[in-house]
Amino acid sequence: MAERDTMTPRERYRTQVRAEIKERAWEQITTTGASALSLNAIAKQMGMSGPALYRYYDGRDALITELVRDAYRSLADTLRSASAAGADLAMLAHTLRAWALEDPQRYLLIYGTPVPGYHAPDDITRISSETMAILLDASAALASDGPATPFDAHLADHRDWADGHPAPPAVLHRALSFWTRLHGVLSLELAGHFTGMGFDPALLFAAELDDLLAH
Amino acid sequence: MAERDTMTPRERYRTQVRAEIKERAWEQITTTGASALSLNAIAKQMGMSGPALYRYYDGRDALITELVRDAYRSLADTLRSASAAGADLAMLAHTLRAWALEDPQRYLLIYGTPVPGYHAPDDITRISSETMAILLDASAALASDGPATPFDAHLADHRDWADGHPAPPAVLHRALSFWTRLHGVLSLELAGHFTGMGFDPALLFAAELDDLLAH
């Protein structure tokens, strides 16, 4: 948090206001969704009038981008601290699910419907590969049994995304499957596609995880 | 298409205008996303002024709901016709992927970020279980090897969503896994989370499908 001691009063105030704006924005997003986020409403809630908010954020897109960045950051930090505490893949999976359920809209801000033309800034994709590195480490810790698949061979030649991680292709594949499979269950659960179906989403998640770790 | 012969000229005109509105709406959605859909812009494109559109749709929500319904309908029809042509689970998977890639925003309109409070009307969830029935049929055709998991036991007691389908729990489980796993890969691909990673999403999809069918 950028040296709180060497901050001028103005800088202190500014960062504090920016933080409060983000808080209100999160409240709005968790209750009404990101598409209904209103800068005007936030400003009025804070007792200032409309355009004043533009002193703190360049506009709606800038604010949302910052929220997306924070969401990525929160996920990476959560997984990293779990990993640092000795969590294996299974525990990472449950950490991920808990993090997602804690605030579904935060998860969906990362993995939900994107705006067609949108490309995330570089620093955000860097946070994403931080997360991927954690997954790769945890995947590498697991013995890679099973025969090499054609996709493993493909990965051997297309591993730039692993960012120099020394894991063998089978481990890269496991990390990718971990990601896609858990996201599959989680995303459908958070979006409410399981509601009314009767079964317990937590058990489906657990079953998916078990199967994932068994092979 | 509700008896085109017994339609009065007014009904004909009305359904034709409604259809054109939907066409324009799809154009907007595929290019700018659902959140940027503007009734006003559609009306102007069609040469009529703003509020005239409300004669045809009660409002933005009503139009979007209709588009969502059409998307569900299109998916169900696509899978059903593939199934009727003798497609097995693997072919259904590729049919699904082709359908999704044909119009990513259409897929995301169903499976993307939902509005927090939103509950789909009954007729839409009915279309969804139509799709599920197709998946269950195709899953049942495959021999269910492998031991029964705890989740299978859970499904034996929570199978209301199968809507009377006589498949054993292992088959229900397979259908669910088919859904969640393919959605996991597909959703991340469509949302652009694989772009820049270097590997071929089609191969990951194929690998996921192979693994899914192998166990």
Added chain:
DNA sequence: TCGTTTAGTTATAACTTCTAACGTAAGCAT
């Protein structure tokens, strides 16, 4: 103490959804 920077204000433009009130035209039945 004075000058510069920053925060907040109002006004305005250009959008959006959506309601209300009004005219007009087309279809239907007598």
Added chain:
DNA sequence: ATGCTTACGTTAGAAGTTATAACTAAACGA
């Protein structure tokens, strides 16, 4: 064929939204 009725499309307007411009006031730093 002539009305009557219904549906369509219009303009006007309210209440929102994002965002810019111009101005005031206050706080900070030299």
